[in-house]
Amino acid sequence: MMGRSPSSSDExxxxxxxxxxxxxxxxxxxxERNGHGSWRALPKLAGLNRCGKSCRLRWTNYLRPDIKRGKFSDEEEQIIxxxxxxxxxxxxxxxxxxxxxxxxxxxxxxxTHLKKKLLQMGIDPVTHRPRTDLCLLANLPQLLSAAASHFVNPMNNNSWDNNSLSLRLHTDATQQLAKLQLLHNIVQVLSTSPVTPTMEALNHLGTLPLHDHDDHLHEYLRMNSQFELEGLGNSTINLASNPNQIPYSSTFPSLIDVNQPTHNVHQPIGNSKIFNGDDSDGNDQFGAIPKENSLPPLVSVLDSTDQCFTVNGMENKMNPSDHISNPSTSTSTTFGEAWGELLDDDDAGDSFLLDLQRL
DNA sequence: AATCAATACAACCGCATGGGG
DNA sequence: TCCCCATGCGGTTGTATTGAT
Incomplete structure (x- = not known):
């Protein structure tokens, strides 16, 4: 199709x-008749005026009968x-x-595709961590929009066939990774934002039930925001900045260690083994995560007075108590409900993210 | 319609790795 | 242990195609 000049030849x-x-x-x-045998010998035997390497590449990348052609599915994209x-x-x-x-x-x-997609989501495609080289707040709508599509449950997708159980299970695991990473990004954006309503919205996380299969999310949220999630009821949410706060990465590792080359730095979540392929011997696939990986501490809502923030050059003034004292406000309620949906792993995402966008 | 830029992707290059002598 | 060779792998290139102006 495309490629090098057809007229070129080597020395x-x-x-x-x-x-x-x-x-x-x-x-x-x-x-098909002989197998490839020695690639170096093959061209002459096959009557081709090519080097063996070229033949090998052509076969392995294009002609092999088991190659799946066509667009990558959403599931494949997520796995990648x-x-x-x-x-x-x-x-x-x-x-x-x-x-x-x-x-x-x-x-x-x-x-050609995924790098740009991650960038649009505010994720550094190299480190898979939130980008810090841009105005994250200004990009929040895009981030959330990307997240909305990201959280569409692939298990409901008709593209699954009956023979893809392995892929499905694999995606289930990677889906959890993806969720955690994206949640991390969103929380990071929210927590680093001076905008008060986002903190108010985060308050309602504490009232949400968590599900057994969301242990990782649970732990993630706990370590990131110092929420007391279990048996919380209406108890106080501790959002205060805590100098003794344990960096989440020390107990709940980020998926990526930005300070290390990406090929040898990652830890599985908890003790679970996520991948069962060639690289799962566990010897040195997963390294320590440095403390710099921790999120910045969240701002205390309780300590906050009127807070000013600037969006698109306009200064706004918010009184957080307006929101905290009234949990029935639409943003708070919808955020909480939607967050529950998100954790429920079924119809994750859309309403939650749309609501979040309204904050 | 013409031009330019961006995109897509097959193919190539060069280094790394592993096995055999 | 060293050397050679075959193959694997990741990065890069070059060009056809597509989209924007």
């Missing part, structure tokens, strides 16, 4: 550049993102989790 007179249908046919015919967060640019390792996809295809898809 040995071997052809380079795009393959012709005739060359493809010769290569396929030979391999989450595996990349864990494995870094180990395209071949990622490819082992996506049957029919080549490392080259995944790499190209990452570079």
């Amino acid at each position: 040995n007179g071997l052809k380079k550049g795009p393959w012709t249908p005739e060359e493809d046919r010769k290569l396929i015919d030979y391999i 993102i989450n595996l990349h967060a864990v494995l870094g640019n180990k395209w071949s390792a990622i490819a082992t989790h996506l049957p029919g996809r080549t490392d080259n295809e995944i790499k190209n898809f990452w570079n």
Whole structure:
């Protein structure tokens, strides 16, 4: 299709550049009859004026019969993102989790689509952590919009077939990773924002029931915001900045250690093993997470007086008590309900995020 | 309709790795 | 232990295609 000039050839007179249908046919015919054997010897035996390496690449990246062609599904996309967060640019390792996809295809898809998508979500595609080189508040609507689509439950997607149980289970695990990472991003944006209503909204997290399967979320929220989530009722939410606060990363690791190369830095959540492929021997896949990875402490609502914030150059003044004292206000209620939906893992996301956007 | 820029992706390059002698 | 060779892998390039102006 595309590629190098068809007229190019190397110093040995071997052809380079795009393959012709005739060359493809010769290569396929030979391999189907004889297997590839020695790639170096293959071109001569197959009647091809190509180097063995070129033949190998053509076969493995394009002609192999088990290659799955066409667009990446949402599930595949999610798996790639989450595996990349864990494995870094180990395209071949990622490819082992996506049957029919080549490392080259995944790499190209990452570079042309997913990197940009993550950037739009406010996530650094290298570290998978929130970007700090932009005005996060200004980008919050985009972040939430991206999150809304991100949280659409893939289990309800018709694209699953009956033979994809492994992929489905895998996605389930990576989905949890994705959620946690995105929650991390959102909380980070909210917690670093001086805008009072976001803190008010976060207050209502404390009233939410959590589900057994959301232990990680539970722990994440606890460590990030110092909420007392269990048996909270109407008890006070401690949002105060605490100098002794345990960095969440020390007990609940970020998915990514921004300070380390991405290929050897990641910890599984809790003790769970998430991936069962080639890289799950656990020897040195998961390293320690430095303390710099912690979120900044949240601002105390209780201590706050009138707070000023600026959006798009306009100064606003909010009295947090207006919101805290009235939990029935629409933003508070919808945030809490929606957060519950999010944690409920069913119809996660849309209403919650839309409500959050209104804050 | 023409031009330019952005995108997509096959293919290439060069280094890394592992096995055999 | 060292060297050579075959293959694997990740990064980059080059060009056809698509979209915007």
